[in-house]
Amino acid sequence: MKRLYTAFALVIAMFTATAPGAASLDEQLQQAAAAGDAAAVRDLLGKGAAVDARDSARRTPLLRATHGNHVDAARVLIDAGADVNAKDAIQDSPYLYAGARGHLDILRLTLAHGADLTSTNRYGGTALIPAAERGHIETVRALIDAGVDVDHVNRLHWTALLEAVILGDGGARHVEIVKLLVAAKADANLADGDGVTPLQHARRRGYGEIERILSAAGAR
The missing domain is CATH 1.25.40.20 (Ankyrin repeat-containing domain)
Known part of the structure; x- marks a missing residue:
């Protein structure tokens, strides 16, 4: 009986972990970055979320944080090795977007961490x-x-x-x-x-x- 209960509990645990609609670590990281929750970003990275995970629009967590001008979340991601030049489906990168939108603090972070000054947006502009x-x-x-x-x-x-x-x-x-x-x-x-x-x-x-x-x- 004990063995049957243990096996049943394992099945339930496996189902819960993979239940439809449950957000993966990478999805949770995307959400935390977009919300500017630096503490959650740090925690999720520590749990193994991919720092450069892509969403359906090819955006990385760093680009999502940059969209909201969330400086602290962006800093956590950059310190963890996020690619400041990673482009999404419309050719925006954290560096290019920060420059275009005047997000100066994030721009300076990207410049200090390998921003490609020759990279261009969808209009061919720096x-x-x-x-x-x-x-x-x-x-x-x-x-x-x-x-x-x-x-x-x-x-x-x-x-x-x-x-x-x-x-x-x-x-x-x-x-x-x-x-x-x-x-x-x-x-x-x-x-x-x-x-x-x-x-x-x-x-x-x-x-x-x-x-x-x-x-x-x-x-x-």
Whole structure:
């Protein structure tokens, strides 16, 4: 009778461990990272969850944490060896996403742990280009200091300087970004696919301060 009870208990335990709907360690890690629960992330990694496990969209736990700008959870994952360059199904990586969204603390963590400065997003752009477009001043500064190519051209035939002018609002943030790019020796005459230069775009939009900065840099 005792043996029968023991066997029955083992069967129940096995069924419970593999019951439909039960989240695996990797799935739990994804959920904890997305929620920014650094303590749970650390605990699950200690239990054997894969640090670079992928979800159905090919996102890693680190990318999920980066989406929410969950710095502490991201730090735990990076310290555990998470790949800061692992891309999802739409070609975002923790490094590229942090740069594009201005998540400066996570960006700095990725830069300190092997970020590929030449990696590009689905538009063929480096992290610097969307950072410039969206007016993330300190992010642009960090990426320039890290050595990202300031004249990289994406599939739209735009550089960071062109995007700062074309897609920016001409306000204080984009003025400062244009200053940073010019100071970093960005080519002020590198035109778009139609041959229109940053200066010409600034004039068309009435961005007087940007026009003055570019003219002083020798733009035509």
